[in-house]
Amino acid sequence: MRALTWHGAEDVRVENVPDPEIVNPRDAIIEITATAICGSDLHLYDGYVPTMREGDVLGHEPMGEVVEVGSAVENLEEGDRVVVPFTISCGSCWFCEEELYSLCDNSNPNEEIAREMMGQSPAGLFGYSHMMGGYAGGQAEYLRVPFADVGPVKIESDLPDEQVLLLSDVFPTGYMAAENADIEADDTVAVWGCGPVGQFAIQSAWMLGAGRVVAIDRVPERLQMAREHGDAETIDFEDEDVYDRLMAMTGGRGPDRCIDAVGTEAHGTGLMGVADKMKQQAHLEADRPHVLRQAIRCCRKGGTLSVPGVYLGHADNVPVGPLMNKALTVKSGQTHVQRYLDPLLEKIEDGDIDPSFVVTHREPLEKGPEMYETFRDKKDGCIKTVLTP
Known part of the structure; x- marks a missing residue:
């Protein structure tokens, strides 16, 4: 598949990388229909985030269609349209039960790196360094979603992607x-x-x-x-x-x-x-x-x-x-996104807010490297870019 990958400061490329696969019964695979560049992605682009590795797939604001689910995922099925929160949370640890989802105890497989730097490890995050789990991000054609029975929210209305995509991060x-x-x-x-x-x-x-x-x-x-x-x-x-x-x-x-x-x-x-x-x-x-x-x-x-x-x-x-x-x-704190998905989706569906007002640029995934530079340098009035694979 095609994906945006990190190769060092100011070096983001679109490359072919292996397609994601189900590795845990609680996984799902999402075909991405829209994904955004976040301001915090610029910290990666500028080279300030430690524990990045060459070839890491970027992106933590994705949505799309479910194309495969693991055997333990009962709330999603093939064809469901979902927004994926950037925080990866198990749903059953003490922190998740307290709705402190970004502090999940079980979703960061590299918790020892985070513990060394912070004292304790927060949750794993998509596309945001190996300290935060080393998970491939969503600026790609497909995404593996761990704990898919906890994270994604189903979009059952006909609202366009741009109106609901930002539930993945910046609106919550x-x-x-x-x-x-x-x-x-x-x-x-x-x-x-x-x-x-x-x-x-x-x-x-x-x-x-x-x-x-x-x-x-x-x-x-x-x-x-x-x-x-x-x-x-x-x-x-x-x-x-x-x-x-x-x-x-x-x-x-x-x-x-x-x-x-x-x-x-x-x-x-x-x-x-x-x-x-x-x-x-x-x-x-x-x-x-x-x-x-x-x-x-x-x-x-x-x-x-x-x-x-x-x-x-x-x-x-x-x-x-x-x-x-x-x-x-x-x-x-990082956002406890899962706590806010349903109430904020309701606000969008009720017409209280249309989050797409922040979107200024819409481009194909292949233009991702160019848009990272445009966004970082605040050129062309760029405030928010949505990429489509």
Whole structure:
């Protein structure tokens, strides 16, 4: 089959790779009909994620049609149309029973690598390094889905792929980010990063009762999308100081809830931003925590900081003192996607939201390498790309 494969920093290729096969009775094989490039895929593209190997198949936002199921899979059958969550979860360990699916104890066959780096291992993820299981991803013609009796959600309506595809990751991720922010009625919510996760965090903040949403970015088309589709007030951090502007907007108190939808490759300003980038490129720190620093400084006393943005390791100069003395609550984590699939699908089917508004580019799989570069460099107004094998 054809698949997008990783060969090092800025080197993604479309190649022929072996077709996936059933290896466990709980597996299913999906023929991919649509798959997307995620912002966190760019951390792989830029070479910042450890334990990648040459030839790894990329992608963790797929959907398609079931073409084969293992003998233990009773909830799916050949011909079913499904969206596949990026988290791989067994459904029966303590964490899965608590609906903490991205912390599954049983889905990462390389848990010793993750344990060495993190202390404990989270769940396995599709197409996201050998530390996270070494699973082939979904930017391909076919995908093997482990624990298929737990993960995929069936699409039984005639909604087009683009409207439901983003249930695989970015819509639930934005929703969980807003949920983790502990939004109360009429709160002011500040969202750093207006990529797809940030856009869905904005939408979800309104769903959860926010009184005001402020979106922070520097890319004009992303800020425009936040205004037009998210009814957000916007701050271009290249034109004005974010702290000063947020204080002016909130009477000096600061936003009640802050969401970091950026993560490890934040574009910092000033000398500290330059230093972060140099240290990351020299492997002296894993992450650029500019947004974390700024959100901690801006958030009101007693507020909440939600972190859906992907971080990879250690970061310098994170202001722990202000975090503690301002009594901030921090919530983070990979998304427990399976928890949100049914309720968010219902919102789509009821017409409450059409997630396809973030899709700006639609291309065949063969153009994947070109679209990675376009997305990373924010060219051609690219916010979200859907690939079709």
